[in-house]
Amino acid sequence: MKGSSYLRKVQLTGGSTYIVSLPKDWAKDVQLKPGDYIRVKIQPDGSLLITPGREGVKIEGELSTISIDASKASTPHDIAREFIACYLTGYESIEVRFDPRTAGYKTHLKNIMRRKLIGMEVLEEAAERMLARCLIGYTELPVKDAVNRMYVMALSMHKDVITALLSGNTSLAREVIERDDEVDRLYFFVVRQLKRAVENRFMIEEIGLSRPIDCLGYRIVVKSIERIGDHATKMAEAMLRIDELPKSLAGMLSEISLMSEISRDILKNAMRALHRLDVGQANEAINKAGEVVRLEKEVTEAILQAGLSTKNAVSLRLILESIKRTSEYSTDIAEIAINLAKKHLRQ
Helix, strand or coil: CCCCCCCCCCEEECCCEEECCCCHHHHHHCCCCCCCCEEEEECCCCCEEEEECCCCCCCCCCCCEEEEEHHHCCCHHHHHHHHHHHHHHCCCEEEEECCCCCCCHHHHHHHHHHHHCCCEEEEEEECCEEEEEECCCCCCCCHHHHHHHHHHHHHHHHHHHHHHHHHCCHHHHHHHHHHHHHHHHHHHHHHHHHHHHHHCHHHCHHHCCCCHHHHHHHHHHHHHHHHHHHHHHHHHHHHHCCCCCCHHHHHHHHHHHHHHHHHHHHHHHHHHHHHHCCHHHHHHHHHHHHHHHHHHHHHHHHHHHCCCCHHHHHHHHHHHHHHHHHHHHHHHHHHHHHHHHHHHHHC
């Protein structure tokens, strides 16, 4: 039935109401009965989207329970990846079955759930079985709110790493590394919601978006923010490997700080452009990226001439690379803002 096309004649009843019959095969497939409701939504292009009412009808894409056999996994990381894939696919409940060899994988899996997956809780647990369920709905944390939380967190991580570098605050650097788990949690949650919205178009507005094309754009946006968080973590790890730097390098550290500030400004402008669908602000963000590249070259040259130890030189170079990559991911977000703005104009 999928992909089928039906031709229906519009009829007039009661002198003022237009009616059209629904395909019988479709009605049976979605378990539609006389007296049930359907939802009719006018699309931006003038077409109509018809979906069965949510009461008593199973809608395609709303997945219930899936079972995973841990005995087929070679390592606890294998079963964790499979579990995360089921979460992203949209399953409400995930059952994992264990054998004596894999019983120890359960602790690792529960740790992954706690650190990485929003809403997943263990409902039932025994030696050979564990049942987890997602207890948070798609309306409780709209996509745009979750994306904004990711952005604010990744931005603060980046800023705090530079503060830690300039002040030698290793505790702050370690705190940044710990915060990356929260960014990942939000990332996985948003990807889950976007995938479900693509499959169930009636959900799009309920998760805070307008059209199906928005789902693709926001999928790229959240991946870019997640990578920015990863690079903040890499910067913190590199900072922790640096031995005390001589005071004569204060000027170079100031240049690194400026490079970071510009990179963060690009991210701020890109996100503002995304929220407002502002093409001018998006272009402003993209055009600033050249300043980051220029500063990277200057600071790299200063590092080579400073006579630093190999460990310090490599660590500083990794920090520069992550600052540059942050600006590049931010320009990706700005480009998505431009694309979505133009898509809205077409509607």
